[in-house]
Amino acid sequence: PAETRARLPTLYSPAPAAAPPISLIRPITILVGDSGVGKTSLLVQFDQGKFISGSFSATVGIGLTNKVVTVDDTKVKLQIWDTAGQERFRSVTHAYYRDAHALLLLYDITSKSSFDNIRAWLTEIHEYAQSDVVIMLLGNKADMSSERAIRRDEGERLAREYSVPFMETSAKTGVNVELAFTAIAKYVTVFPRHSLPAHNSLKIKNKAAARKITRLCAELVQTFPRAAFSRFLL
DSSP: HHHHHHHHHHOOOOOOOOOOOOOEEEOOEEEEEEETTSSSHHHHHHHHSOOOOOOOOOOOOEEEEEEEEEEEEEEEEEEEEEEEEEEHHHHHHHHHHHTOSSEEEETTTTHHHHHTTHHHHHHHHHSSSSSTTTTEEEEEEEEOOOGGOSOOHHHHHHHHHHHHOEEEETTTTOOTHHHHHHHHHHHHHHOOTTOOOOOSSSSHHHHHHHHHHHHHHHGGGOOOTOOOTTTTOO
């Protein structure tokens, strides 16, 4: 009957289209830098959203944390390795460099020695990591401005010298912490590994990646209430 036919579209409306499958990317990210710069605290802030007061015992060897973040429609499972900064563990951390997709290189803004050692860390990275590894320089403990030993512009100048992106972070307040990790996650989804040409020069091989990460951070920063994106390396 006409009445039944009229109801058919309602009674037998097609099922909604299935959502496209969500892919899962597993990039390896390594935290490096001198002992005491706050690598473990930074990771705890990103993973658990909290700051544990008091000093952590120095990391022995290397530790692993997995954290899943969603970038657009892609789930990214960041495998984050927290490395020991002491000299006696360097041979252990060197073995992990080669598989790394990204390296977050930290110094403590209240410690001149940790900043002075950044060049040595970059030399090691150049020697042991893949030529297309993504490097981001982070000046940690930004909440301790009254004890600052390294000015922001000094960090920016060093980052420009090596053509790596830079920002200051605070594991205590959370400023820029999620932004830094999410920028790495977004980068590896948009620009797959080996999309950049290999080059013997550490400066040249990072230049394109630095510009891309900077652009991604500029897009992401509006979504992070605790971000302080001023004067990020362009």
